Amino acid sequence: MGKIHVLDKSVSNKIAAGEVVSRPASAVKELIENSLDAGAKSITVEIKNGGIGYIRVTDDGSGIEEDDILTAFLPHATSKIHTAEDLYAIGTYGFRGEALASIASVSKLELITKTADAEMGVKISVEGGEYGESECIGAKTGTTITVKELFYNTPARFKFLKKDSAETAAVTDVCQKAALSRPDVSFKYIASGKEVFFTPGDGVLLNAIFAVFGKDFAKNMMPLSYENEGVKVEGFIGSAAVARPNRNMQIFFVNGRSVVSRIMSFALSESYKNQLTVGKFPATVLNVEIANDKVDVNVHPSKTEVKFIDEKEIYDGIYWGCKNTLYEKPYVPSVTASNERTPDVKIAPEKVESVKERVFIPSVKPETPFKPVIKEEVKAEEKKTGFTKIEPVKATDEKITYAAEPSVKYDLTPKTEVKEETGKEELQQEMEIPKEADVRVIGQVFETYILAESEGEMLIIDQHAAHERLNYEELKKRREKNEAESQMLMIPEMVSLSPSEMAVWEDNKEFFESIGFETEAMGEKDIMVRCVPTGTEDGDIKDTVIEMLDILSDSRHDKRTFLEERAMYSVSCKSAIKANRSLSVQEQKDLVVRVLALPGINTCPHGRPLCIKLTKDKIEKEFRRI
Ligand code: ADP
Numbered sequence: 001m002g003k004i005h006v007l008d009k010s011v012s013n014k015i016a017a018g019e020v021v022s023r024p025a026s027a028v029k030e031l032i033e034n035s036l037d038a039g040a041k042s043i044t045v046e047i048k049n050g051g052i053g054y055i056r057v058t059d060d061g062s063g064i065e066e067d068d069i070l071t072a073f074l075p076h077a078t079s080k081i082h083t084a085e086d087l088y089a090i091g092t093y094g095f096r097g098e099a100l101a102s103i104a105s106v107s108k109l110e111l112i113t114k115t116a117d118a119e120m121g122v123k124i125s126v127e128g129g130e131y132g133e134s135e136c137i138g139a140k141t142g143t144t145i146t147v148k149e150l151f152y153n154t155p156a157r158f159k160f161l162k163k164d165s166a167e168t169a170a171v172t173d174v175c176q177k178a179a180l181s182r183p184d185v186s187f188k189y190i191a192s193g194k195e196v197f198f199t200p201g202d203g204v205l206l207n208a209i210f211a212v213f214g215k216d217f218a219k220n221m222m223p224l225s226y227e228n229e230g231v232k233v234e235g236f237i238g239s240a241a242v243a244r245p246n247r248n249m250q251i252f253f254v255n256g257r258s259v260v261s262r263i264m265s266f267a268l269s270e271s272y273k274n275q276l277t278v279g280k281f282p283a284t285v286l287n288v289e290i291a292n293d294k295v296d297v298n299v300h301p302s303k304t305e306v307k308f309i310d311e312k313e314i315y316d317g318i319y320w321g322c323k324n325t326l327y328e329k330p331y332v333p334s335v336t337a338s339n340e341r342t343p344d345v346k347i348a349p350e351k352v353e354s355v356k357e358r359v360f361i362p363s364v365k366p367e368t369p370f371k372p373v374i375k376e377e378v379k380a381e382e383k384k385t386g387f388t389k390i391e392p393v394k395a396t397d398e399k400i401t402y403a404a405e406p407s408v409k410y411d412l413t414p415k416t417e418v419k420e421e422t423g424k425e426e427l428q429q430e431m432e433i434p435k436e437a438d439v440r441v442i443g444q445v446f447e448t449y450i451l452a453e454s455e456g457e458m459l460i461i462d463q464h465a466a467h468e469r470l471n472y473e474e475l476k477k478r479r480e481k482n483e484a485e486s487q488m489l490m491i492p493e494m495v496s497l498s499p500s501e502m503a504v505w506e507d508n509k510e511f512f513e514s515i516g517f518e519t520e521a522m523g524e525k526d527i528m529v530r531c532v533p534t535g536t537e538d539g540d541i542k543d544t545v546i547e548m549l550d551i552l553s554d555s556r557h558d559k560r561t562f563l564e565e566r567a568m569y570s571v572s573c574k575s576a577i578k579a580n581r582s583l584s585v586q587e588q589k590d591l592v593v594r595v596l597a598l599p600g601i602n603t604c605p606h607g608r609p610l611c612i613k614l615t616k617d618k619i620e621k622e623f624r625r626i
């Protein structure tokens with residue numbers, strides 16, 4: 001018997017399903033796109049257990065005619081194209097006719113649909129690709145598809161699914177992008193029984209941003225509308241107040257489709273140069289309209305990386321579009337503004353006030369006139385060295401003196417007090433700390449390093465790295481002993497989170513508590529921070545929390561302890577003395593004494609050395625004394 005045979009239909013569908021539907025989020029994406037293609041004006045997405053257990057997408061679109069229902073589930077069954085030529089004039093989201101067949105082959109699916117002409121709706125179940133009986137049912141015009149137990153019959157796929165929270169985050173991402181790409185459609189998204197967002201569907205992008213990301217975001221977004229040589233860029237870009245430690249809040253669309261594009265991200269970053277601190281990324285919701293033949297249409301279902309025929313055109317469009325917005329006069333949107341420059345920012349009455357608060361003043365004055373400057377030479381140099389060129393600072397004779405003591409006092413005294421009962425153990429620890437007499441602090445150089453002498457060695461200690469390490473060790477110790485130390489904030493700080501950040505916070509509430517944070521949800525989009533670990537600086541709380549959530553959301557690492565450690569580095573770093581800060585002699589001494597007591601640790605938590613030692617021998621050799 002020959003060995004080659006044609007795969008059974010159900011097997012080939014399962015294989016195809018792996019390509020189209022790799023996780024709940026991709027199933028949700030396909031279902032939403034079908035609803036949009038059916039002309040829906042309102043779409044509700046509901047998921048449970050990250051969508052693995054349950055997905056339901058309801059729309060008020062055209063519905064499927066009864067005679068077409070079974071065909072819709074066949075592979076390559078589509079109502080959207082008929083011939084290969086049609087492929088080049090795609091005006092719809094889906095056209096491969098694979099999604100329904102794929103999803104149905106790896107789940108327990110139920111479809112209820114009714115067209116406007118039909119009197120009754122039809123309900124049909126499909127389990128692992130096998131149809132059940134169809135029945136007549138009362139229904140509204142539109143379609144509801146319920147997908148249960150995704151991948152129940154493909155264990156290999158199932159195994160690759162991540163934790164529910166990670167899958168939820170991916171679905172949330174898909175729903176957010178859909179809602180932002182189509183402000184004219186009302187989206188409601190419910191995850192694990194909670195309404196995450198509900199957009200009005202009034203065609204106003206800022207209102208969709210408000211619904212999806214909350215008030216704090218919406219009021220810090222600036223409208224952008226720019227057109228040049230066939231490239232039209234429109235949307236909103238964020239002020240520094242809503243910048244993020246990663247690119248997750250950079251949402252790009254090309255002709256209304258969500259994409260990932262290196263050139264677009266790069267242009268955006270370049271336009272924000274000098275406006276944001278290093279490691280911060282602007283938030284954006286931007287759509288680029290461009291002729292279809294200038295985009296490399298990627299028909300692969302799961303890829304979103306887009307290629308442009310002319311990258312410079314796209315770069316310029318984004319770069320100059322952003323620059324113009326960033327350097328514009330302080331912008332106060334009018335309620336029904338609709339002129340050439342600004343997109344229609346009609347805002348629902350109750351939201352007007354909050355958006356009016358926004359006044360954006362750029363920190364850097366515009367270099368006039370705006371013309372693209374391509375710094376070829378600098379770029380080449382940067383490539384060679386791998387470093388950004390920094391202009392040397394001219395030395396001056398001027399001495400910098402502080403008018404007053406720096407406002408933040410750092411508590412650098414060792415925290416190992418002798419307790420009565422546990423005296424023995426604590427005492428032992430105390431004895432490891434070298435006595436002050438063993439170390440002689442010489443002083444501070446460049447307001448960044450502390451010079452000291454100890455046992456025939458000269459020490460150069462990086463004050464920030466050292467303090468960061470001490471904070472980390474302290475935090476870790478307190479956590480292990482279940483003795484987190486908190487300080488209450490004078491004014492509790494409200495932190496606005498995106499739905500995915502909110503989900504990560506929910507998952508990590510206990511961790512936050514275990515290191516001394518007291519946080520509490522205030523509605524769906526904000527958390528209130530009431531207490532922080534002792535030693536955390538006031539100004540950085542929002543940043544610290546968001547950065548920690550960013551670290552904890554990293555789904556590439558399954559090791560919780562690893563992520564928690566990194567989140568603790570972040571707290572330690574934020575609360576550590578910065579470089580370029582003058583320290584009193586006592587502060588220097590305390591820091592040095594404590595650092596030298598660290599058993600065998602000579603790096604900051606991030607791995608940078610915290611102390612360089614020069615032995616007397618080495619110095620004498622340098623001076624050729626020996
Ligand atoms: P494609 O979207 O690529 O055509 P799908 O497998 O996703 O393929 O869907 C197959 C067909 O089923 C679609 O072409 C459309 O006619 C119909 N269909 C699917 N979902 C819906 C919906 N929500 N409303 C109306 N028709 C739908």
Ligand code: MG
Nearest residue numbers: 030034094099
């Ligand atoms: Mg489709």
